[in-house]
Amino acid sequence: MSSEQKKYLRKIKVQKFKIISIQILIVVLFFIIWELSAKYGLINSFVFSQPSKIITTILNLIATHNLFNHIFTTLYEIIIAFSLGIVLGFIIAIILYEFPTLEKIVDPFLTMLNSLPKVALGPLIIILAGANIKSVIIMALLINLIVSIITIYNGFTTIDYHKIKLLKSFKATKKQILTNLIIPASYSTIISSLKLNISMSQIGVIMGEFLVSKEGLGYLIIYGTQVFNLSLVMSGILILIIISFILYKLVVALEHMLLKNRF
Amino acid sequence: MTKCLLEINHLSKNYHTLNGEIMAISDLSLKVNEEEFVAIVGSSGCGKSTLLNILANLDSCSSGEIKYHKNNLKIGYMLQEDALFPWLTILDNALLGLKIAHEDTSENIAYVKKLLTTYGLKDFINKYPHELSGGMKQRVALIRTLAIKPDILLLDEPFSALDYQSRLAVSNDVYQIIKKEHKTVIMITHDIAEAISLASRVIVLSKRPAQIKNIYDINLDNPSNPINNRQDAKFSYYYEKIWKDLDINVI
Numbered sequence: 360m361s362s363e364q365k366k367y368l369r370k371i372k373v374q375k376f377k378i379i380s381i382q383i384l385i386v387v388l389f390f391i392i393w394e395l396s397a398k399y400g401l402i403n404s405f406v407f408s409q410p411s412k413i414i415t416t417i418l419n420l421i422a423t424h425n426l427f428n429h430i431f432t433t434l435y436e437i438i439i440a441f442s443l444g445i446v447l448g449f450i451i452a453i454i455l456y457e458f459p460t461l462e463k464i465v466d467p468f469l470t471m472l473n474s475l476p477k478v479a480l481g482p483l484i485i486i487l488a489g490a491n492i493k494s495v496i497i498m499a500l501l502i503n504l505i506v507s508i509i510t511i512y513n514g515f516t517t518i519d520y521h522k523i524k525l526l527k528s529f530k531a532t533k534k535q536i537l538t539n540l541i542i543p544a545s546y547s548t549i550i551s552s553l554k555l556n557i558s559m560s561q562i563g564v565i566m567g568e569f570l571v572s573k574e575g576l577g578y579l580i581i582y583g584t585q586v587f588n589l590s591l592v593m594s595g596i597l598i599l600i601i602i603s604f605i606l607y608k609l610v611v612a613l614e615h616m617l618l619k620n621r622f
Numbered sequence: 623m624t625k626c627l628l629e630i631n632h633l634s635k636n637y638h639t640l641n642g643e644i645m646a647i648s649d650l651s652l653k654v655n656e657e658e659f660v661a662i663v664g665s666s667g668c669g670k671s672t673l674l675n676i677l678a679n680l681d682s683c684s685s686g687e688i689k690y691h692k693n694n695l696k697i698g699y700m701l702q703e704d705a706l707f708p709w710l711t712i713l714d715n716a717l718l719g720l721k722i723a724h725e726d727t728s729e730n731i732a733y734v735k736k737l738l739t740t741y742g743l744k745d746f747i748n749k750y751p752h753e754l755s756g757g758m759k760q761r762v763a764l765i766r767t768l769a770i771k772p773d774i775l776l777l778d779e780p781f782s783a784l785d786y787q788s789r790l791a792v793s794n795d796v797y798q799i800i801k802k803e804h805k806t807v808i809m810i811t812h813d814i815a816e817a818i819s820l821a822s823r824v825i826v827l828s829k830r831p832a833q834i835k836n837i838y839d840i841n842l843d844n845p846s847n848p849i850n851n852r853q854d855a856k857f858s859y860y861y862e863k864i865w866k867d868l869d870i871n872v873i
Contacts, residue, residue, distance in 0.1 A: 521705040528678050528699035529722040529770070539722065543709050 408593040416590040417598070420579075430598065432575040433564060436492060437606065440499030441560040445553065447500075448507025455508070456515045456541065457533065469505060477501045477563070481570040490571045498570065499563025503556045510555060514548025515541055550614050557610045561603050576602070624655040626691050627806050628677075628774060633686035634831075635672055646672045648831035649686070654774070654808060659800070661817035662810045664827030665868055670810040673832065674699075674776050677808065698772030702779045704759040706751040712762055713738065713747045719770040730769070737765045741799060757788040757795070764796055768803060775800065777809035781816065790849055793820060797848050814868070818860045819851040826867040836867050 390410045396402045397409035404412070420426035455462040481498060488494045518541060526536050568577025576599050583591030635647040646669035654660055664670045675681035677688065678699045698719075706715045716734050720726040738747055741761055751759055760780065767775060780796065781789045797820055800807055811817050817824045818840055826836040842854040851857065 519703075519705065521701050521703045522707065524680065525699070525701060525705045526718075526722065527680055528697075528701075529719040530679075531722045535722055539718070540707070543707070546709070 406589055408590040412590045413594050413597060416588075416594045420591075420594065426598075429574050429576055429579055430602065432492070432572075433568065433577065433599075434602065436495050436499065436564045436567070436575065437557075437560050440496050440503060440563060441557055443496070443500055444503035444507050444556050444560060445549075448504055448511055448552070448556075449549065451504075451508050452511035452515060453537065453541075455512050457537070462512075469509065472501075473505045473509065478566050478570070481566070485571050492572075494571050495564055495567030495575070498567030499560050502563035502566070503559035506559055507552055507556055510552040511545065511549055514545040514552075518544045547618055550617050553610050553614060554607070557606055558603075561606070565599070624658070626653050627656045627658075627695075628654040628808075629689040629691065630677075631687050631689065633673075633676070633688065634684050635669070635676065635681075636684045645831035647676075647683075648833050650833060651686075652825065652834065654806060656806055657804055658823060659807045659821045660809070660823050660825060661821030662808065662825045662827060663812065663814060663817045663864060663868070664810075664832060665829060666812055668827050668830050669832035670827055671778060674778050674808070674810055678776050692773055695774065696770060696772045698767035698770060698775045700763055700767045700775065700777045700780050702782055704751070704756075704763040704783070706759055706762060706766075708751050711748050711750060712743060712754070715751065716762055716766045716769055718766055723770065725770070733771075734765065734769045737768060738762075741765065741795070755788070756784050757792040760784065760792050761795060761799075764799060768799070768805070772805070774806045774808065777807060779811050779813075780809065782811075782813070789816075794848050814861055814864045815852060815857075816848075818857055818864070819848040824860070824864060826864055829869075836863075838863065 393402075393407070394410045397404035397407065417426065420429075455465070477498065480501065481494075484494050484497050484501075488497055522540055522544070523536060526540055531539065564575075565577040565580075568575040569581050572578040572581075576595050580592050580595035580599075583589065583595060630650060630652040633647055633650045634645070637644040637646055650673070652660075662670050662673065672681065676683050678697055680699075706712075707718070710718070713735070714721075716738060717726055717731060720730050720734070735747065738744060743758065743762060743765070746754060746758065751762070754762070760783075764780075777796075781793050784792055793816060807821075809817075809820065822840055824838045824840060825834060826838070827833065828835040838860055840860060842851055842856050844854060845851060
């Protein structure tokens with residue numbers, strides 16, 4: 360390795376280190392400023408809580424209120440809604456692609472459903488599915504499914520016409536075109552839709568938990584609001600931020616893994 | 623002795639659009655002999671692609687008939703774009719047609735490997751399309767078409783996606799491969815020089831609706847390969863004639 364190359368690699372490393380350090384610094388400073396401003400009365404610690412109180416609350420939650428159960432419930436709901444959204448979205452997108460007339464018929468309805476604020480359907484879902492975990496998952500599914508269908512379907516329609524023509528010239532059946540071209544060609548679109556889907560699933564689950572739940576992080580937040588325990592609310596939000604960040608990173612890592620060796 | 627392989631009789635094709643009916647081909651008749659290289663030239667939008675699509679069974683004709691003088695005649699279609707699948711290796715790309723027809727037997731795979739080896743792609747068998755040059759990709763596309771052992775090859779402007787230099791080189795390559803494998807070819811192109819340098823017969827189509835305007839049997843003084851053919855004494859004679867036939871208005 361030449362010294363110039365070494366210098367270049369060093370430069371990249373230093374740059375990376377700099378960025379991470381500054382990011383960590385921002386987080387630490389944020390909490391310090393928050394703590395101090397609450398302590399010296401610059402902000403109302405009853406409304407905004409403060410980091411030390413949040414830590415006490417979280418420790419308390421772990422000790423007496425089964426915090427991990429709440430986290431597990433929310434995670435479970437997210438994962439179920441996420442998986443269902445991807446699988447159903449994929450299947451429905453294939454059906455729409457294979458039956459263009461059907462696609463034309465349902466297109467305005469899909470657009471309508473997509474633009475409708477799904478939370479408006481909340482009361483209806485609760486009546487239909489009951490005040491339980493099912494309602495939360497259905498809520499999340501409603502939010503992520505339409506987006507999944509539209510993203511995957513759009514991926515299908517952008518496939519190079521020449522490749523379809525080529526397969527037709529080999530007398531390929533519809534099924535062969537689907538398995539040999541449409542699905543592998545949309546592989547990266549499908550993988551990219553995972554990222555969108557995980558965000559949507561989280562929104563849906565928390566929204567569902569706000570509407571109807573007995574446990575979960577959304578439940579903790581809404582309960583904290585009702586009893587005016589803002590430290591509880593802040594703790595819930597903080598844990599949620601960490602979980603959604605980890606989930607997102609996991610999906611990105613999965614995407615990297617699945618898209619490696621793809622061109 | 624030349625044997626007639628394919629016969630087009632009084633073929634017509636109409637297209638229907640919201641704005642009305644378009645006549646793409648009108649009463650076209652043509653015979654193609656075995657091991658003949660026929661080039662069809664015409665200005666863009668004259669219906670020559672439609673003709674090829676009909677021959678390849680990708681489209682139907684409105685009236686007329688196509689007679690194949692061979693049972694189970696196999697048609698190989700090579701498109702303008704190489705249309706290689708980026709997620710498949712070169713070998714898998716070349717085997718695509720066989721796989722679709724469920725004919726990917728070890729014997730046929732060996733044949734495709736032999737073709738790839740013969741035509742300079744041996745070292746690229748396990749590589750992916752993005753690692754190849756435009757000309758190499760086009761060669762893979764041709765081998766993919768040859769893999770199904772077609773009786774007749776339909777080439778749809780096979781070199782038009784390439785730059786001028788590769789275009790000459792690749793058309794030379796493709797010509798050699800086709801002659802070596804003794805294939806019958808119908809090629810459509812808008813490039814007059816390409817048609818004269820490659821084909822043994824050039825058919826000039828009129829503007830839409832496509833009809834045969836003229837047929838030229840290309841008899842060059844010293845026919846060799848497509849690149850050298852362009853230097854032939856007779857080359858410009860045919861060029862001029864076809865140019866006049868096409869009646870292209872530049873303004």
